[in-house]
Amino acid sequence: xxxxxxxFIRSVVYERSRIxxxxxxxxxxxxxxxxxxxxxxxxxxxDYCALLQAPDADEELGHLIDAxxxxxxxxxxxxxxxxxxxxxxVPELARGGREPFRVWSSACSSGxxxxxxxxxxxETLGTAPWSIEATDISRRILDKAAGAIYRExxxxxxxxxxxxxxxxxxxxxxxGNYRVKPALRERVTFRHLNLLEGExxxxxxxxxxxxxxVMIYFDRxxxxxxxxxxxxxxxxxxxxxxxxxxxxxxxxxxxxxxxAAIYQKPLKP
Ligand SMILES: C[S@@+](CC[C@H](N)C(=O)[O-])C[C@H]1O[C@@H](n2cnc3c(N)ncnc32)[C@H](O)[C@@H]1O
Numbered sequence: 382x383x384x385x386x387x388x389f390i391r392s393v394v395y396e397r398s399r400i401x402x403x404x405x406x407x408x409x410x411x412x413x414x415x416x417x418x419x420x421x422x423x424x425x426x427x428d429y430c431a432l433l434q435a436p437d438a439d440e441e442l443g444h445l446i447d448a449x450x451x452x453x454x455x456x457x458x459x460x461x462x463x464x465x466x467x468x469x470x471v472p473e474l475a476r477g478g479r480e481p482f483r484v485w486s487s488a489c490s491s492g493x494x495x496x497x498x499x500x501x502x503x504e505t506l507g508t509a510p511w512s513i514e515a516t517d518i519s520r521r522i523l524d525k526a527a528g529a530i531y532r533e534x535x536x537x538x539x540x541x542x543x544x545x546x547x548x549x550x551x552x553x554x555x556x557g558n559y560r561v562k563p564a565l566r567e568r569v570t571f572r573h574l575n576l577l578e579g580e581x582x583x584x585x586x587x588x589x590x591x592x593x594x595v596m597i598y599f600d601r602x603x604x605x606x607x608x609x610x611x612x613x614x615x616x617x618x619x620x621x622x623x624x625x626x627x628x629x630x631x632x633x634x635x636x637x638x639x640x641a642a643i644y645q646k647p648l649k650p
Pocket of ligand 1: 398399400450451452453454455458487488489490491494516517518519522574575576577592593594595598624
């Protein structure tokens with residue numbers, strides 16, 4: 382990959398998603414772009430760069446971002462967040478279920494995160510009003526998330542009783558697949574959203590926002606902008622969860638640290 386091609390790919394990816402690709406990512410970019418060359422039947426990297434500049438490049442740009450960013454996720458990832466949600470955030474903020482408890486899974490990938498939240502809220506809030514908004518920049522991954530079907534190896538870390546209570550086991554051609562039960566699926570709304578573009582389409586603020594394992598892709602100023610945006614969407618006293626490798630110590634923000642990777646919006650500004 383020539384310097385000029387790497388620079389071009391870096392700049393279109395940044396413009397579109399704000400994902401910041403340092404020089405150390407050159408090999409990764411080269412491998413992932415190679416996949417897109419094969420998928421689009423494009424002969425050379427030069428031709429692929431030209432394709433990205435065409436007026437109808439929007440769809441391919443989406444595929445490129447998909448190829449560059451990783452969607453890796455799993456059920457109950459970073460279990461401390463789910464324990465905190467159940468043991469502290471819900472009892473403290475749900476006010477006896479008088480108003481809907483709202484959670485935003487803001488880079489939800491293939492759905493394991495929002496459905497883990499849904500299972501936790503079903504256990505704590507039961508039939509009281511609660512809902513989850515789940516967003517991601519990748520339309521492909523959102524389709525998978527909305528389908529809510531997972532292979533046996535993906536759900537094998539879930540305790541058998543929790544699995545039985547919340548998933549339907551496939552039969553016949555669906556053998557080996559597990560689908561999240563409708564009672565949970567109907568509480569989760571999936572939408573396409575670039576976290577750094579435009580205003581998120583939500584009228585009501587959230588009690589808890591999950592923004593995990595996505596901030597690592599952004600440079601420091603973008604991280605600051607993102608935390609400011611997310612904080613605006615939190616209720617006073619609401620919580621922001623970030624990935625365990627994404628501490629906010631190096632950026633300016635108005636939140637109080639509660640414990641590792643958990644922050645709270647002050648009650649008074
Ligand atoms: C590694 S996954 C994290 C999934 C989940 N939050 C977790 O912690 O397991 C990162 C996700 O962030 C999404 N993403 C990357 N840039 C984004 C952006 N600018 N806006 C919204 N989502 C983005 C990717 O599509 C991917 O699904």
